[in-house]
Amino acid sequence: MIGRLSQGQLIAAIGAVVLVVAMFLPWVGVSGPSVPAGITLPEGVGGGGSTSDNVWQGSTLDVYLLVTVIVAAIPALLALTDSAEEFSFVSAATFLLGVVGVILVAAFLTVDFPDGADRKIGAFIGLVAVIAIAFGGFRAMQEEDAADI
Amino acid sequence: MDANRLSQGQLVAAVSAIALFIISFLPWFGAPEVSGIGPGGASVTVGGNFSLWEAENPLDIYLLIVILVALVPVVLTFAGRRGDAPLAPFATTLLAGVGTFLILYQVFDNPGDLDRKIGLFLGLIACAGIAIGGYLTMQDEIGGERY
Numbered sequence: 001m002i003g004r005l006s007q008g009q010l011i012a013a014i015g016a017v018v019l020v021v022a023m024f025l026p027w028v029g030v031s032g033p034s035v036p037a038g039i040t041l042p043e044g045v046g047g048g049g050s051t052s053d054n055v056w057q058g059s060t061l062d063v064y065l066l067v068t069v070i071v072a073a074i075p076a077l078l079a080l081t082d083s084a085e086e087f088s089f090v091s092a093a094t095f096l097l098g099v100v101g102v103i104l105v106a107a108f109l110t111v112d113f114p115d116g117a118d119r120k121i122g123a124f125i126g127l128v129a130v131i132a133i134a135f136g137g138f139r140a141m142q143e144e145d146a147a148d149i
Numbered sequence: 150m151d152a153n154r155l156s157q158g159q160l161v162a163a164v165s166a167i168a169l170f171i172i173s174f175l176p177w178f179g180a181p182e183v184s185g186i187g188p189g190g191a192s193v194t195v196g197g198n199f200s201l202w203e204a205e206n207p208l209d210i211y212l213l214i215v216i217l218v219a220l221v222p223v224v225l226t227f228a229g230r231r232g233d234a235p236l237a238p239f240a241t242t243l244l245a246g247v248g249t250f251l252i253l254y255q256v257f258d259n260p261g262d263l264d265r266k267i268g269l270f271l272g273l274i275a276c277a278g279i280a281i282g283g284y285l286t287m288q289d290e291i292g293g294e295r296y
Contacts, residue, residue, distance in 0.1 A: 060251045061207050067247055089239065096240050097247070100214055107210050114205075 004079045006143045012094050012136025013076035016069045019129035023065060025122030026052035028114060052120055061108060065126070068097040072133045075140075091140035098134025105130055156289045159222050162241055162282025166219035169212060169275035173201040175268035178259060198266060208251060212276065215241075215248045219279045222286065238290060241283030248276045 005013065029052040055062045072094045105127045109119060155163065176198035184194045201209045222237045252273045259265060 060211075060254060063251055063254050064207070064211065064247065067250070092236060092239060093243055096236075096243055100211065100244065103214065104207050104211060108207055112205070112207055112210070 005075055006140055008091065008136045008138070008140030008143050009075040010136070011139060012072040012098070012133050015098075015129045015132030015136055016072040016076075019065060019069050019072075019126060019133065022122050022125040022129055023055045023062065025054060025125060026120035027055045027123040027126065028053045029118040029120045030116070031118060054122055055126065061104060064104060065101060065130070068094075068101045068130065068133060071097055072136065088144070091137050091144055093137075095134055095137030095141055098130055098137050101130035102127070102134055154226050155223060156286055158238070158282045158285030158287070158289055159226065160282070161285060162219045162245075162279050163223040165275045165278030165282055166216045169272060169279065170216050172268050172271045172275055173209070173212065175200060175271065176266035177201045177268040177272065178204050179264035179266050181264075199263075201268065201272065204263075206255075208255065211251065212248055212272070215244045215276065215279060218244055219283065238283050238286035242280055242287060243283075245276055245280035245283055249273065249280055252276055 055065065071090065074090050105123070109123055109127065113119065177200055179198045180196040182194055182196040184192060186192060201212065218237065219241045221234055222241075225233050225237075252269065256265060256269060256273065259269075
């Protein structure tokens with residue numbers, strides 16, 4: 001089943017799976033002074049220390065990345081279900097969404113990042129995953145062109 | 150510049166892209182204004198209206214990319230290099246379609262329960278216009294190849 005996938009489609013699909021996992025890892029961390037042992041805070045008061053958020057608690061980036069994951073995973077899903085359908089535009093769409101995803105995640109990590117917060121591992125894995133999706137889409141486009149010739 | 154050299158789809162996408170750029174400076178979100186006394190006794194007001202660029206949201210960068218991609222065929226046509234971007238109509242349709250979906254998502258699930266302002270709704274219409282323009286250009290090109 002998976003053997004039906006081209007190398008580019010496989011790279012994009014693996015990138016999509018990694019991106020889904022990364023979206024549930026911490027992307028933004030806020031460090032604060034922790035409460036010394038033995039001190040009890042009133043109910044409803046934050047306990048200090050460190051907190052972290054994944055991409056789902058953020059902005060529209062989560063929805064965009066989800067769309068990218070779905071498009072990048074379409075060839076793999078079709079292969080897994082033994083579907084005879086083939087969409088010629090999927091590789092180009094994967095490449096385009098991947099490239100824009102790289103720009104958005106890179107902008108999030110630089111200019112758009114919340115002041116005073118820490119960049120966590122999920123954001124970097126997410127960046128690598130969207131780069132893999134963009135590269136996989138580009139490679140799949142090249143493979144399709146070569147097959148046409 | 151001769152706008153007649155553009156196809157109907159390119160014209161729709163370009164006009165919508167310019168409209169979206171202008172609309173991006175209108176208020177998109179609003180928060181109730183709260184006044185108080187800040188450090189040093191100065192009066193401080195928090196809240197008010199936010200344009201697309203002022204709201205902490207990656208949607209501004211995304212829609213800027215959509216606007217630029219939609220204007221690429223227009224720039225190339227006026228530069229006499231019409232066939233240099235064969236992927237442009239598809240890219241315009243795809244990215245503007247996703248952009249329309251993202252703005253629609255903001256209408257129903259906006260960050261921090263902010264108020265929805267006129268820019269959000271006009272931006273939705275303009276982005277949908279870009280997607281339709283890109284789609285019409287794709288159809289024109291398919292028709293041009295066929296006949």
